[in-house]
Amino acid sequence: xxxxxxxxxxxxxxxxxxxxxxxxxxxxxxxxxxxxxxxxxxxxxxxxxxxxxxxxxxxxxxxxxxxxxxxxxxxxxxxxxxxxxxxxxxxxxxxxxxxxxxxxxxxxxxxxxxxxxxxxxxxxxxxxxxxxxxxxxxxxxxxxxxxxxxxxxxxxxxxxxxxxxxxxxxxxxxxxxxxxxxxxxxxxxxxxxxxxxxxxxxxxxxxxxxxxxxxxxxxxxxxxxxxxxxxxxxxx
Amino acid sequence: xxxxxxxxxxxxxxxxxxxxxxxxxxxxxxxxxxxxxxxxxxxxxxxxxxxxxxxxxxxxxxxxxxxxxxxxxxxxxxxxxxxxxxxxxxxxxxxxxxxxxxxxxxxxxxxxxxxxxxxxxxxxxxxxxxxxxxxxxxxxxxxxxxxxxxxxxxxxxxxxxxxxxxxxxxxxxxxxxxxxxxxxxxxxxxxxxxxxxxxxxxxxxxxxxxxxxxxxxxxxxxxxxxxxxxxxxxxxxxxxxxxxxxxxxxxxxxxxxxxxxxxxxxxxxxxxxxxxxxxxxxxxxx
Numbered sequence: 001x002x003x004x005x006x007x008x009x010x011x012x013x014x015x016x017x018x019x020x021x022x023x024x025x026x027x028x029x030x031x032x033x034x035x036x037x038x039x040x041x042x043x044x045x046x047x048x049x050x051x052x053x054x055x056x057x058x059x060x061x062x063x064x065x066x067x068x069x070x071x072x073x074x075x076x077x078x079x080x081x082x083x084x085x086x087x088x089x090x091x092x093x094x095x096x097x098x099x100x101x102x103x104x105x106x107x108x109x110x111x112x113x114x115x116x117x118x119x120x121x122x123x124x125x126x127x128x129x130x131x132x133x134x135x136x137x138x139x140x141x142x143x144x145x146x147x148x149x150x151x152x153x154x155x156x157x158x159x160x161x162x163x164x165x166x167x168x169x170x171x172x173x174x175x176x177x178x179x180x181x182x183x184x185x186x187x188x189x190x191x192x193x194x195x196x197x198x199x200x201x202x203x204x205x206x207x208x209x210x211x212x213x214x215x216x217x218x219x220x221x222x223x224x225x226x227x228x229x230x231x232x233x234x235x236x
Numbered sequence: 237x238x239x240x241x242x243x244x245x246x247x248x249x250x251x252x253x254x255x256x257x258x259x260x261x262x263x264x265x266x267x268x269x270x271x272x273x274x275x276x277x278x279x280x281x282x283x284x285x286x287x288x289x290x291x292x293x294x295x296x297x298x299x300x301x302x303x304x305x306x307x308x309x310x311x312x313x314x315x316x317x318x319x320x321x322x323x324x325x326x327x328x329x330x331x332x333x334x335x336x337x338x339x340x341x342x343x344x345x346x347x348x349x350x351x352x353x354x355x356x357x358x359x360x361x362x363x364x365x366x367x368x369x370x371x372x373x374x375x376x377x378x379x380x381x382x383x384x385x386x387x388x389x390x391x392x393x394x395x396x397x398x399x400x401x402x403x404x405x406x407x408x409x410x411x412x413x414x415x416x417x418x419x420x421x422x423x424x425x426x427x428x429x430x431x432x433x434x435x436x437x438x439x440x441x442x443x444x445x446x447x448x449x450x451x452x453x454x455x456x457x458x459x460x461x462x463x464x465x466x467x468x469x470x471x472x473x474x475x476x477x478x479x480x481x482x483x484x485x486x487x488x489x490x491x492x493x494x495x496x497x498x499x500x501x502x503x504x505x506x507x508x509x510x511x512x513x514x515x516x517x518x519x520x521x522x
Binding site for chain 2: 074075078079080081082086092094096105106108109110111153154156157
């Protein structure tokens with residue numbers, strides 16, 4: 001499989017908050033699923049921001065979908081962003097627009113034609129299991145459903161990588177499993193997924209690869225969650 | 237473009253009060269600018285009407301021959317700064333003096349006043365240096381006994397004009413800057429109200445130009461409407477002053493058009509700067 005993401009000795013320091021990431025190196029294959037684990041402040045969100053190039057590393061190089069943080073120019077960021085889908089814990093939907101309009105908006109701003117927007121929105125809403133909720137307003141949906149809308153919106157550009165920053169953080173167990181299964185389905189169709197989470201049981205249950213971060217350092221890269229369980233549960 | 241226009245319309249529908257407040261703020265800031273412009277316009281027109289009366293008067297020696305005076309007049313007419321040259325005979329001078337100074341009519345006889353040449357300069361050539369240069373040309377002629385043009389008075393007038401020009405430009409720049417800042421701030425409020433849309437646009441890969449467009453249209457439209465409102469307010473204010481205090485000049489149609497276009501331009505610049513600043517600040521947080 002082709003490599004879609006590579007971190008090479010990446011460090012990130014903030015002038016006020018100090019070191020957020022320290023000498024992190026890893027790679028991600030196309031179509032791979034990767035968890036980011038670690039307690040709050042460990043560097044998970046910083047790592048995701050470095051992938052989306054919302055932040056640039058202080059040292060090292062991030063290479064994603066053919067773009068390098070070392071050489072990327074500001075004007076190229078939109079092209080990179082169209083290779084990525086991004087979802088957040090708080091969904092970030094437009095509260096005054098229907099489910100359909102939320103997804104269509106993302107298509108419109110990337111210049112999709114009117115003829116393609118309608119069918120694509122319908123297909124994406126079907127994919128996330130919300131075909132019947134197109135005209136519903138976000139506040140009428142459950143948390144899990146709102147996150148599904150956010151996922152549909154993140155998929156408008158058929159991204160190579162989906163970045164999920166604590167996507168199940170606000171959801172109950174049932175909704176968490178539902179959203180996770182949806183992410184796995186998307187992953188199965190070839191999109192690489194990086195999911196930051198505090199949910200150790202989900203990582204343990206899935207048996208998938210995870211990176212454990214601690215104070216900005218990468219302390220584990222693998223699938224054996226035994227250590228992670230001990231680490232994170234021990235701290236909480 | 238359709239999406240940008242729709243976003244502008246949606247923003248207005250979502251917060252019409254905010255939009256109206258922005259337009260009113262812009263209108264009043266441009267109105268202040270317009271009032272200042274009116275004051276400057278009327279000061280300039282008052283100075284011009286005074287300046288129009290500036291002329292050079294050269295008194296001829298007693299025994300000046302008519303043919304020599306004609307030759308001198310022709311020479312002066314050829315000077316590039318000169319608008320017109322006229323000869324005033326001693327009789328005409330006496331006639332004029334008797335009309336203008338009626339109370340001294342009885343003491344004036346034919347030998348009191350000399351003949352003279354009166355000379356007016358073209359518009360834009362009535363500055364002290366030009367007046368002195370032309371006067372010197374006249375004074376160098378043996379036919380001329382004395383040349384007068386109110387040197388001190390003209391120099392004072394030009395000092396006032398220079399001070400008014402510099403102060404006017406400085407105040408104009410300050411007013412324009414204040415208008416840009418106010419418009420920028422109102423656009424910034426509109427941007428903050430729609431931060432979520434901007435964030436999503438950027439997350440899904442909209443270009444900066446695409447994100448900017450609705451705000452630029454919004455700012456330009458508000459500047460345009462604010463400019464038109466300011467022109468209307470200035471027209472009303474000018475009418476009230478003209479009716480109740482002193483008759484004043486108002487802007488020409490071209491100046492009004494330019495003022496409204498300036499409103500649009502200030503709206504454009506204000507929104508461009510404001511949204512640019514926001515994009516730079518939030519790019520890292522996206």
